[in-house]
Amino acid sequence: MTPTALSTVFTAIPLQASAQSPNTQFVIAVVLGLLFAIGTFLVLRRDVVRVVWGIAIISQATNMYLVTMGGIAGSVPILAHGATPDPATVSNPLVQALVLTAIVIGFGTTAFALVLTYRVYEEHGTIDLAELGAAPPESGVSAMTDSSIDGPEATGDGEPVTDDDGDTDRHGGPAGSTEVADD
Amino acid sequence: MTDLVVAPLLVALFTAIATLPLRSAQRVQQAVSVFGGVLYLVAVAALVRAVRVDADGYLVYELSNWEAPFGITLVADDLSVLMLGLAAVVSLAALVFSVRGIPEVGQRISYHPLYHLMVVGITGSFLTADVFNLFVWFEVMLMSSYVLVVFYSGPDETRAALHYAFLNLLGSAVMLLAIGGLYATTGTLNMADMAEYLATVPASQTTPVLGLSALLFAVFALKAGIVPFQFWVPDAYRAAPAPVAAMLAGVVKKVGVYAIVRLLFTVFSVAALPPGLFGENATFLAFYGPVLLVMAIGSVVVGGLGAVGREDLDGLLAYSSIGQVGFIVLPLAVAASAVPGAGAEIPREGLVTLGITAALVYSVNHGLAKSLLFFVSGALSRTLGTVRFDALGGVSERNPTLAGSFFVGALALIGIPPLSGFFGKLLVFDVGAQAGSTVVLAVALAGAILTIAYFTLAWSRGFWGPPSDAVAGASVDRSFVLVAAVLAVSIVVLGVGFGPLYDLSYAGAQAATETQGYVDAVLGGSQ
Numbered sequence: 001m002t003p004t005a006l007s008t009v010f011t012a013i014p015l016q017a018s019a020q021s022p023n024t025q026f027v028i029a030v031v032l033g034l035l036f037a038i039g040t041f042l043v044l045r046r047d048v049v050r051v052v053w054g055i056a057i058i059s060q061a062t063n064m065y066l067v068t069m070g071g072i073a074g075s076v077p078i079l080a081h082g083a084t085p086d087p088a089t090v091s092n093p094l095v096q097a098l099v100l101t102a103i104v105i106g107f108g109t110t111a112f113a114l115v116l117t118y119r120v121y122e123e124h125g126t127i128d129l130a131e132l133g134a135a136p137p138e139s140g141v142s143a144m145t146d147s148s149i150d151g152p153e154a155t156g157d158g159e160p161v162t163d164d165d166g167d168t169d170r171h172g173g174p175a176g177s178t179e180v181a182d183d
Numbered sequence: 184m185t186d187l188v189v190a191p192l193l194v195a196l197f198t199a200i201a202t203l204p205l206r207s208a209q210r211v212q213q214a215v216s217v218f219g220g221v222l223y224l225v226a227v228a229a230l231v232r233a234v235r236v237d238a239d240g241y242l243v244y245e246l247s248n249w250e251a252p253f254g255i256t257l258v259a260d261d262l263s264v265l266m267l268g269l270a271a272v273v274s275l276a277a278l279v280f281s282v283r284g285i286p287e288v289g290q291r292i293s294y295h296p297l298y299h300l301m302v303v304g305i306t307g308s309f310l311t312a313d314v315f316n317l318f319v320w321f322e323v324m325l326m327s328s329y330v331l332v333v334f335y336s337g338p339d340e341t342r343a344a345l346h347y348a349f350l351n352l353l354g355s356a357v358m359l360l361a362i363g364g365l366y367a368t369t370g371t372l373n374m375a376d377m378a379e380y381l382a383t384v385p386a387s388q389t390t391p392v393l394g395l396s397a398l399l400f401a402v403f404a405l406k407a408g409i410v411p412f413q414f415w416v417p418d419a420y421r422a423a424p425a426p427v428a429a430m431l432a433g434v435v436k437k438v439g440v441y442a443i444v445r446l447l448f449t450v451f452s453v454a455a456l457p458p459g460l461f462g463e464n465a466t467f468l469a470f471y472g473p474v475l476l477v478m479a480i481g482s483v484v485v486g487g488l489g490a491v492g493r494e495d496l497d498g499l500l501a502y503s504s505i506g507q508v509g510f511i512v513l514p515l516a517v518a519a520s521a522v523p524g525a526g527a528e529i530p531r532e533g534l535v536t537l538g539i540t541a542a543l544v545y546s547v548n549h550g551l552a553k554s555l556l557f558f559v560s561g562a563l564s565r566t567l568g569t570v571r572f573d574a575l576g577g578v579s580e581r582n583p584t585l586a587g588s589f590f591v592g593a594l595a596l597i598g599i600p601p602l603s604g605f606f607g608k609l610l611v612f613d614v615g616a617q618a619g620s621t622v623v624l625a626v627a628l629a630g631a632i633l634t635i636a637y638f639t640l641a642w643s644r645g646f647w648g649p650p651s652d653a654v655a656g657a658s659v660d661r662s663f664v665l666v667a668a669v670l671a672v673s674i675v676v677l678g679v680g681f682g683p684l685y686d687l688s689y690a691g692a693q694a695a696t697e698t699q700g701y702v703d704a705v706l707g708g709s710q
Contacts, residue, residue: 043353048345055352062359069367095366098315102359105322109352112329120345123338132342 028068035061048120048127052113059106063099070095187233188244188259190226191267191306194219199299206291213282216295220278223302227271231264235687240694241704243312251706252376258312258705261690265543266309266441268687269550272673273433274302276666277426280558283662284565285424289334301327301430308438312705314362314372314399317442321358321406325351328435331427332419343422347415354405361398368392375705378450378698386455386464386525393467396451400443400471407439409512410481413505417489420501425561428497429554432504437546440511444539447471447519448529448695455525464524472520479516480626482509487633491640496560496570499641500553506630507549507596510607514541514614517623529696534617539692540685541610547684548595548607551677555592555670559585562663567653572641577650582659586646588667593638595674598631603677603684 035057042054070092121127198219205212234242242259245251259267278298285294304324311317329351333344362372368391369377381392405412420428451467461469486506493499518538522529529535562585563578564570579586591602598608608631615623677684694700 043349051349055349055356058353059356059359062356062363065360066363069363094372095363098363098366101315101319105319105355108326109322109348109355112326113348113352116329116333116341116344116348119333119336120341123336123341132345 024072025068028064028072032061032065032068035064046129048117048129049114051129052110052117055113056106056110059102059110063102063106066095066099066102184233184237185242185244187226187230188242188257188310191223191230191271192257192303192310194222194226195299195302195306198222199296199303202295202299209287209291212295213290216299217275217278217282219299220275224271224275227264227267230259231268234259234261234264235690240690240700243704252371252373255316256312256373256375256705257307257310258701259310260701260704261687261694262441262444262543262692263309265547265687265691266437267306269437269547270302270305270309270434273550273554274298274305274430276554276558276670277429280429280561280663280666281424281426283660284426284561285334289424293330294334297327297330298427298430301331301435305434305438309441312374312701314365314374314377316372318355318358318362321438322355324435324438325355328427328431332423332431334424334427335422339418340422343415343418347419350405350415354402357398358402361395361402364395365392365399368395373705374445374450375702378453379702379706381451381454382698384454386457389454389467390457392451392454393456393470396446396454396467399446400474403439403442403446404478405439407436407443407508407512408505409439409478409508410485410505411478413482413485416505417498417501420504420557421495421497425497425557425564428501428561429557432500432557433550433554436504436508437550440508440542440546443512444515444542444695447515448522448535448539449698449701452522452529452696453525453698464526466522466525468519468522472516472522475512475516475519476622479509479512480622482506482512483626483630483633484509487630487637490637491633493637494572496563496572496575496641496645497557499637500556500560503556503596503634503637504549504553506633507545507553510611510627510630511542511545511549513623513627514538514545514611517614517618517620518542521618528699531693531697534614535696536689536692537610537617538614539695540688541607541614543688543691544603544610544684545607547688548603548674548677551670551674552592552595552604555588555667555674556596558663558667558670559589559592562659562667565663566657566659569653570645572644574651574653575645576648577654578646581650581654581657582664584664584668585659588664588671589646590642591671591674593642595678597634597638601675601678603674603681605678606681606685 039054039058039061042050042057045051045054072091075090117127120132124132126132198216201219202212202216205215230242234240240260243251244257244259246255246257249255281290281294281298301324304320304322304327307320308317308324311320329344329348332347333340365377366372369380371377371380381389384392401412408416420431423431447468451471454467456465456467456469458464483506486502486504486509489502490499490506493502515538518535521534521538560570563575567574569575578589595602595604598604608627611627612624615627
């Protein structure tokens with residue numbers, strides 16, 4: 001198939017497919033709208049875990065939106081026995097490859113966001129965004145050479161994490177147990 | 184020769200992999216990492232030479248030999264290699280700084296692989312000619328930078344990383360939306376193919392593309408930290424280790440700037456706007472010109488005012504970089520407004536090219552000077568444990584070389600001759616004057632005054648006067664002073680011998696506006 005022919009196939013698909021099944025298109029559009037609404041609602045919560053859920057839902061909704069961009073009603077685009085499928089009746093397979101990539105990336109970022117949430121809980125003793133507040137001035141960057149890095153040992157609920165992103169050198173005593181006062 | 188395009192990518196990738204299993208041999212790991220940084224610089228230098236001297240401005244590499252609009256294409260042109268050159272210099276300096284500047288446990292566990300993976304993402308973003316591939320490189324870069332921002336994982340760092348990561352995750356979702364929409368409306372993901380298609384679309388049908396391009400633009404502005412997308416900048420830069428902050432401010436920000444220049448001026452400059460809002464026969468850039476101007480004004484003002492009120496050095500530098508990006512966007516706004524109507528070629532010489540040249544020169548200057556300042560701040564923080572102004576003071580007496588380097592970096596951002604920053608500022612003012620825009624000149628002047636104000640504050644509170652108790656008893660590691668001094672000298676050298684940098688930036692600006700040349704190079708197939 002020549003590049004120009006392929007190009008016609010790719011550009012022609014979305015319009016053709018959308019003309020075939022108005023009902024499916026409508027349902028998916030409504031579902032997408034709902035997903036984005038739920039995601040936005042969750043992102044605006046104060047609970048960090050809910051925010052992570054919100055971001056996960058928004059990125060999944062984005063993936064679904066991407067699939068619809070290739071035309072959802074067509075058939076499988078296989079070149080069987082030399083017969084070229086009619087460009088008007090196949091789905092565009094490229095967006096599905098894009099979505100696979102996006103899903104893998106989304107998997108990684110969601111996992112990281114959850115780990116980060118756990119670290120925030122350990123450091124601040126809360127996952128309420130409004131209560132994170134400013135940390136005491138002597139912590140943070142200055143703690144690097146602060147003489148108090150061998151501070152009180154961790155006691156209570158926050159389990160000290162020892163193999164996590166190189167934190168062990170500076171924060172011997174995780175603040176997770178200390179219930180950071182926010183004002 | 185086209186294989187050279189992937190050389191920097193492969194060097195950075197293999198260095199990242201090579202440093203992974205070397206945890207137990209720390210010295211070897213550091214040596215491999217720094218050697219990888221040197222090799223990266225060599226690879227980029229070879230690529231610059233190949234593009235500038237041997238090829239006629241474009242080197243095209245088609246991944247797995249898939250033909251251009253269907254496969255992923257990497258393109259090195261004058262604009263890409265200029266940004267790559269900046270990335271190579273700053274990243275090598277940051278690596279040398281890291282060897283002593285990052286706690287040893289941190290280096291052993293994850294620092295070096297993460298750092299090089301971030302460089303991989305940066306390199307890919309500068310080279311790719313495919314919009315979805317740009318998204319992927321952004322993610323590679325961001326994933327590493329999330330971890331690097333939260334590297335020290337104290338209370339401040341986790342909070343800053345939370346904001347940084349969540350904002351950018353939302354940004355990624357928005358970018359995917361824009362890319363999906365662009366694919367559905369233009370039928371292609373290849374930037375050159377998209378530009379060729381958009382040039383043929385009648386003005387009445389481009390409205391959806393305009394909206395989608397604006398979504399994409401918002402994501403790039405988020406990466407570049409331009410007002411109103413600047414919220415994450417101060418916290419993230421303060422939380423990140425100094426060499427990472429230097430990379431974020433010096434190079435990662437410029438990825439956003441590069442993407443704006445590439446997408447707006449190379450791709451969307453050929454698309455015609457529907458008649459009405461911006462007069463007859465306008466292109467997309469007639470819409471983006473005023474938008475960029477407002478954002479630039481906001482950045483200069485917010486960054487400048489924010490920096491004046493800071494009580495610590497790295498907070499001041501972080502706010503300063505918001506203001507300085509405003510100075511980069513300001514000439515871009517003038518250039519966008521100066522683009523002739525749809526269908527007309529952008530002249531090779533003129534206000535558009537000059538505006539982009541000013542933005543590129545300023546980017547390079549800011550990349551070098553701001554990373555230098557973050558190195559000085561990092562050296563002080565590593566030695567003293569704090570960079571609050573009330574604990575600093577008298578560094579110029581205790582360590583004249585380090586303080587002198589800071590002084591050079593600050594003067595470069597203020598714009599004193601003969602430093603490279605002088606020409607950056609001069610070009611910005613020149614663009615404003617040639618456009619006859621009082622607003623641009625007034626904003627640039629106000630920004631320059633604010634820059635002088637906050638660096639005067641920083642200098643007099645942190646570096647002048649009798650040494651404070653903390654400063655008097657401290658001795659700064661030699662490698663920190665060396666890195667800072669080398670960068671300071673390079674800023675002076677670039678300023679005195681300004682010609683080559685100007686030629687490179689000018690060629691980069693021409694490459695950015697030459698849509699037809701880009702399309703021919705990419706779609707003409709591999710040589």
